[in-house]
Amino acid sequence: MGVDGTAGNVLSIQEVGEAIVHLTVATETRPNPGQFYLLRAWQEAPLLGRPISVFDYSEGKVEFVFKIVGKGTEILAKLKVNDKLQLQGPFGNGFPEVEGKILLIGGGLGNAPLHATAKVLKAKGQEVDLRLGFAEKIYLEKEFNQAATNTQFVVGGLVTNGLNIRDYDAVLTCGPHPMMEAVVKMAHQAGIPSYVSIEKRMACGIGACLVCTCKTKSGNKKTCKDGPVFEGEEIFYEDEDKIS
Amino acid sequence: MKTKIKFLDLELKNPIIAASGTFGFGEEYAEHYDIEKLGGISYKGLTLDPRDGNDGIRVWETPAGMMNSVGLENPGVDAFARKIWPRIQDRNLISVVNLGGSTLETYLEGIRRLEHCDYDILELNISCPNVKAGGMAFGTEAKSAERITRAVRMTTQKRLMVKLSPNVGNIGEIAKACQAGGADAISLINTVQAMAIDTKSREIVFNNTYAGLSGPAIRPIALRMVHQTAKAVNIPIVGMGGISNADEVIQFLMAGASAVQIGTAFFTNPDQIFQIPTELEMWMEKEGVQSLEEIIGIV
Numbered sequence: 001m002g003v004d005g006t007a008g009n010v011l012s013i014q015e016v017g018e019a020i021v022h023l024t025v026a027t028e029t030r031p032n033p034g035q036f037y038l039l040r041a042w043q044e045a046p047l048l049g050r051p052i053s054v055f056d057y058s059e060g061k062v063e064f065v066f067k068i069v070g071k072g073t074e075i076l077a078k079l080k081v082n083d084k085l086q087l088q089g090p091f092g093n094g095f096p097e098v099e100g101k102i103l104l105i106g107g108g109l110g111n112a113p114l115h116a117t118a119k120v121l122k123a124k125g126q127e128v129d130l131r132l133g134f135a136e137k138i139y140l141e142k143e144f145n146q147a148a149t150n151t152q153f154v155v156g157g158l159v160t161n162g163l164n165i166r167d168y169d170a171v172l173t174c175g176p177h178p179m180m181e182a183v184v185k186m187a188h189q190a191g192i193p194s195y196v197s198i199e200k201r202m203a204c205g206i207g208a209c210l211v212c213t214c215k216t217k218s219g220n221k222k223t224c225k226d227g228p229v230f231e232g233e234e235i236f237y238e239d240e241d242k243i244s
Numbered sequence: 245m246k247t248k249i250k251f252l253d254l255e256l257k258n259p260i261i262a263a264s265g266t267f268g269f270g271e272e273y274a275e276h277y278d279i280e281k282l283g284g285i286s287y288k289g290l291t292l293d294p295r296d297g298n299d300g301i302r303v304w305e306t307p308a309g310m311m312n313s314v315g316l317e318n319p320g321v322d323a324f325a326r327k328i329w330p331r332i333q334d335r336n337l338i339s340v341v342n343l344g345g346s347t348l349e350t351y352l353e354g355i356r357r358l359e360h361c362d363y364d365i366l367e368l369n370i371s372c373p374n375v376k377a378g379g380m381a382f383g384t385e386a387k388s389a390e391r392i393t394r395a396v397r398m399t400t401q402k403r404l405m406v407k408l409s410p411n412v413g414n415i416g417e418i419a420k421a422c423q424a425g426g427a428d429a430i431s432l433i434n435t436v437q438a439m440a441i442d443t444k445s446r447e448i449v450f451n452n453t454y455a456g457l458s459g460p461a462i463r464p465i466a467l468r469m470v471h472q473t474a475k476a477v478n479i480p481i482v483g484m485g486g487i488s489n490a491d492e493v494i495q496f497l498m499a500g501a502s503a504v505q506i507g508t509a510f511f512t513n514p515d516q517i518f519q520i521p522t523e524l525e526m527w528m529e530k531e532g533v534q535s536l537e538e539i540i541g542i543v
Binding site for chain 2: 088209211
């Protein structure tokens with residue numbers, strides 16, 4: 001049998017922001033926070049499934065939040081309740097279990113996987129601060145507010161402004177590379193561990209094709225299998241001065 | 245098994261071989277699938293020394309295919325022989341080692357260092373379009389294709405299959421030259437050299453400018469080239485290029501291939517690929533075909 005290449009029923013689908021879609025699919029698979037699935041709702045074209053990270057999950061269903069950027073996501077966005085789509089996954093390592101007071105800091109679509117991660121950490125009794133950056137408009141505000149101990153939204157500005165990272169024991173981040181790089185640098189200076197979730201174009205999703213290779217301190221790694229979550233300093237290492 | 249075929253002196257339980265570069269060394273897929281349902285695996289292309297592969301974007305979709313520019317990222321022949329081969333050698337599968345190179349000497353030295361591995365077929369890659377030193381120069385001209393095939397033939401006793409590039413004028417001539425050089429079999433086609441431009445950034449997508457196109461888009465080209473090659477040589481052919489189901493496998497067999505390789509389709513619907521042997525059996529029953537060998541080259 002395959003990698004849970006099951007057809008999932010669409011349980012709900014709605015546009016929650018400009019070209020931002022919240023999709024809930026019935027599935028018996030159970031992901032970890034920070035993992036992703038390859039979604040596919042077409043036969044021939046586009047060729048490849050779309051890697052979409054997990055926004056939330058509970059018994060029998062997985063939720064995704066994605067942005068309409070091309071043909072594949074356009075097709076996914078047009079799905080209706082009860083339509084079927086193919087889910088392959090869950091793939092990737094997901095965020096690690098970190099202890100203490102945790103900061104999750106995201107930007108853009110990178111906010112989505114932090115939702116599930118915050119919820120899981122909070123449920124384990126940890127203090128979890130979510131700090132999320134949105135370009136123009138906040139989406140799924142209520143859900144994000146409920147996911148963490150404290151949630152702070154930044155619209156149109158730098159999500160790192162005014163941040164005192166020394167308040168935390170670890171930081172998890174997902175979003176644009178310059179943002180993640182800044183967070184890793186701050187965490188390094190504060191002496192706390194940081195973890196970043198990398199986004200790359202993918203094909204197989206399981207580590208065989210090597211099209212999503214990313215460079216790390218310890219050589220080439222497969223984003224889909226060794227990642228998408230890496231220790232921050234594994235990725236943002238090129239110029240040691242940057243993080244020292 | 246109904247779908248078994250004879251290939252050289254080997255018996256494949258079915259004609260489906262995973263194509264090099266799409267299946268790693270089989271280990272990732274083995275975590276999720278029963279990979280021994282396949283007839284064989286052509287492993288990720290090796291080179292003498294390890295390679296990090298290309299920088300920048302490595303994959304780009306097209307309407308009916310995908311372009312890749314991985315650039316032969318691989319651990320090198322020594323790491324394969326020492327660490328990987330011992331882990332994978334006992335599978336009930338035909339094992340194909342795909343080897344690329346930059347100079348004749350790097351090919352020959354690579355083969356020597358793999359000699360103690362008891363793999364089934366050496367697939368000589370003289371057709372990788374994604375690195376300047378990927379060996380495609382050897383495969384685009386009949387004389388150089390013959391020269392490298394002959395040199396390899398004199399270096400190894402392994403079954404020798406030469407993987408050809410579609411980026412040539414006369415595929416039959418190149419295939420004939422490889423046969424004259426001592427090849428036991430031919431596999432084709434490697435990816436078609438292609439290009440993409442990102443109109444938003446006004447830049448060429450791939451750092452290496454050109455990339456290799458695979459998937460359904462190239463299937464009719466591959467089928468034509470397998471047919472032309474089958475008319476030109478009398479050694480077995482392994483056909484590949486955009487194959488994703490049993491009907492397409494049958495087309496390639498009818499065009500003259502004795503087996504096929506499947507690559508890109510593993511990314512789109514791996515479950516379906518592992519079903520192909522069963523679908524072939526159903527087709528054989530329906531059509532009253534006793535052995536797939538009956539249909540090889542019938543068109």
